[in-house]
Amino acid sequence: MNLPEKNTPVFNRLRFVLVETSRSGNIGAVARAMKTMGFSDLVLVNPRFADAREDPEAVAFASGAQDVLDGARIVSDIGQALEGCNFAAAVSARLREFSPPVWTPRSFAGHVHAHGDLRAAIVFGNERFGLPNQIVEQCNVLINIPANPAYSSLNLAQAAQVLAYESRMAAEPDAAPAGPVGFHGDAASLAQIDGMYAHLEQALVAIDFLDADNPKKLMPRLKRLFARTQLETEEVNILRGIANHILKAARR
Ligand code: SAH
Numbered sequence: 001m002n003l004p005e006k007n008t009p010v011f012n013r014l015r016f017v018l019v020e021t022s023r024s025g026n027i028g029a030v031a032r033a034m035k036t037m038g039f040s041d042l043v044l045v046n047p048r049f050a051d052a053r054e055d056p057e058a059v060a061f062a063s064g065a066q067d068v069l070d071g072a073r074i075v076s077d078i079g080q081a082l083e084g085c086n087f088a089a090a091v092s093a094r095l096r097e098f099s100p101p102v103w104t105p106r107s108f109a110g111h112v113h114a115h116g117d118l119r120a121a122i123v124f125g126n127e128r129f130g131l132p133n134q135i136v137e138q139c140n141v142l143i144n145i146p147a148n149p150a151y152s153s154l155n156l157a158q159a160a161q162v163l164a165y166e167s168r169m170a171a172e173p174d175a176a177p178a179g180p181v182g183f184h185g186d187a188a189s190l191a192q193i194d195g196m197y198a199h200l201e202q203a204l205v206a207i208d209f210l211d212a213d214n215p216k217k218l219m220p221r222l223k224r225l226f227a228r229t230q231l232e233t234e235e236v237n238i239l240r241g242i243a244n245h246i247l248k249a250a251r252r
Helices: 024-036 056-070 105-114 134-138 157-173 190-206 218-227 231-249
Strands: 013-018 042-045 074-076 088-091 120-124 141-143
Touching: 013 157, 013 218, 024 056, 024 231, 042 120, 056 120, 074 231, 088 134, 105 231, 120 157, 190 231
Parallel strands: 013 042, 013 120, 042 074, 088 120, 088 141
Antiparallel strands: none
């Protein structure tokens, strides 16, 4: 068995295995869940429909993850699905009397990220019946997604999304969002901000809000307030404009 080279990113050594999936739509949705988080190794063990990859429902749910769906391998037993892996996790909503240690998705993701020599499989069960005990007992751990005790059974693809997301977050905890979020102007310089504070102080003195002889902690407090906001140049200019008008009004 070829073990992964050290420092192989988790994206290249985590396999998603779906056992006896009934609905082709779920297979497509799992492909999508995987691709959005950067994973691509998908293995189907005896799907109910042998041509699940071409099923229109699968194609529709895969959306832009058609490549992951097309690349899915179909095998006839769990042994083939786990070939090449040295770590397997059964993903199950049900806790059992005889079970490997129970982990959360987060602890699993942290473990696999930290151990670069693991080629891991996460094994999901059928929509109605879950995973057979025999498969669970073959796995190193059982991953349970903590959920509402009154209804803890997630949709298959949504369970896969949780695992894919946690695995990505463990590898890239500080990653920026995929694109720019909202509008950002230029960050104001320290000199601009200093000038704005002086201007504001003048204005507050002019309307007797600030007593120049007994300023207490007003300016330090205002500075701390603004320091939390990551001021932009345009915002500094607006604040100076306000200070200007206060000064003009106070002189009348
Ligand atoms: N009635 C089935 C639930 C199947 S849901 C059962 O009792 O197991 C289909 C698959 O989604 C499950 O086999 C499991 O792999 C995953 N899943 C759903 N909810 C989960 C949860 N809370 N924790 C872990 N896996 C879950």
